[in-house]
Amino acid sequence: MSAAAGEIDRVVADAGRPIVYELSRVTKTYGRGAIHALDPVDLTLRRGSFSAIIGPSGCGKSTLLKIMAGLVPPTSGRVVLNGTPVMGPRRDIGMMFQQATLFPWRTTLENVVLPIEIRDGQAAAKASHASARALLELVGLAGFEDVYPDKLSGGMAQRAAICRMLVTDPSMLLLDEPFSALDELSRDFMNMELQRICLEKNATTFLVTHSIPEAVILSDVVYVMSPRPGRFVEIIEIDLPRPRTLDMLTDPRLADYVRRIRSLLDEGAFQ
Ligand SMILES: Nc1ncnc2c1ncn2[C@@H]1O[C@H](COP(=O)(O)OP(=O)(O)O)[C@@H](O)[C@H]1O
Numbered sequence: 001m002s003a004a005a006g007e008i009d010r011v012v013a014d015a016g017r018p019i020v021y022e023l024s025r026v027t028k029t030y031g032r033g034a035i036h037a038l039d040p041v042d043l044t045l046r047r048g049s050f051s052a053i054i055g056p057s058g059c060g061k062s063t064l065l066k067i068m069a070g071l072v073p074p075t076s077g078r079v080v081l082n083g084t085p086v087m088g089p090r091r092d093i094g095m096m097f098q099q100a101t102l103f104p105w106r107t108t109l110e111n112v113v114l115p116i117e118i119r120d121g122q123a124a125a126k127a128s129h130a131s132a133r134a135l136l137e138l139v140g141l142a143g144f145e146d147v148y149p150d151k152l153s154g155g156m157a158q159r160a161a162i163c164r165m166l167v168t169d170p171s172m173l174l175l176d177e178p179f180s181a182l183d184e185l186s187r188d189f190m191n192m193e194l195q196r197i198c199l200e201k202n203a204t205t206f207l208v209t210h211s212i213p214e215a216v217i218l219s220d221v222v223y224v225m226s227p228r229p230g231r232f233v234e235i236i237e238i239d240l241p242r243p244r245t246l247d248m249l250t251d252p253r254l255a256d257y258v259r260r261i262r263s264l265l266d267e268g269a270f271q
C-alpha cells in the first residue's frame with residue numbers, strides 16, 4: 001500500500017499504535033535563504049515502528065534528521081516528540097552516524113558510558129557500567145569491554161556505537177547511514193542485528209539510507225524523497241512479515257518494492 005505525501009495520516013493510522021513523533025510543515029533553508037534544503041515535510045511516527053528515508057545525495061535527508069534530533073532548528077514548522085516540542089538535544093533521542101567516532105584513548109566500555117558521563121558526571125557513568133556491559137553483551141561484544149578501539153573491526157566499532165546510543169535508554173533512534181562504511185556482508189549482518197535490538201527495546205527508529213534493499217528489508221514504511229529541496233514523493237508501506245531475514249533479499253515481493261522505489265528515484269533524478 002502506498003500514499004501520496006498528503007495522505008500520510010491514512011498510512012500511519014493503520015498501525016494502531018500511539019504517535020511518538022510529529023513533524024508538521026517543517027522547512028529548512030540555509031545561508032539566509034540561499035539554499036532551500038527542505039520543502040514542507042509532514043511526518044508521523046508511531047511507537048515501535050521502523051521507518052526509512054531514501055533519496056538522492058544532497059536532497060536534505062541529514063538536514064531532516066538533524067532537525068528531528070534538535071541539533072538544527074527548522075526554518076518553519078513544528079517538531080513534537082512524546083508530546084513536547086523539540087527545541088534542542090533531548091535525552092529521549094539517540095543518534096548514530098556513518099562513522100562510529102569512538103575516542104581512541106577510552107576503552108569500549110568507557111566510550112559506551114560517555115553520554116552519561118557528559119550528562120551526569122563520572123559517578124553516574126560508573127554506576128551505569130553494569131547496564132553498559134549488558135548492552136555490549138546484547139550486541140555480541142562481551143569480552144571486548146576493556147579493549148581500545150584500535151582492536152575493534154569496523155563492524156565491532158559500530159556495535160559499540162549502537163551501545164553508546166542505547167545507554168541513555170532513548171525511546172527514539174535516529175540513524176544517519178550508520179553502516180554505510182562497512183562491507184556488504186557486515187552491513188547485512190548489522191542490519192539484522194539492528195532489527196533484533198529495535199524489536200527487543202521496542203524502539204521507534206528512523207533510518208537515513210541510500211540503499212534501497214536496506215530500506216525495504218528493515219522498514220515498516222519507506223519515505224521516498226525528491227532531489228533538493230527535499231519533499232516526500234511517495235510513502236510506501238512494506239508489507240513483509242517480521243522478523244525480516246536476509247533470505248528475503250531474494251523474495252520477489254521485496255524485489256517489487258525495490259523496483260518501484262528505484263523508478264521513483266530515477267524519475268526524480270531527471271525532473
Ligand atoms: N550547514 C549547512 N549550511 C549550508 N548548506 C547546507 C548545510 N548543511 C547542508 N547544506 C546543504 O543542504 C542540502 C541538503 O544537505 P543534506 O541534508 O546533508 O543532504 P543529504 O543528507 O540528503 O545528502 C545540500 O545542498 C547541502 O549542501
Ligand SMILES: [Mg+2]
Binds near residue numbers: 061062
Ligand atoms: Mg546525509
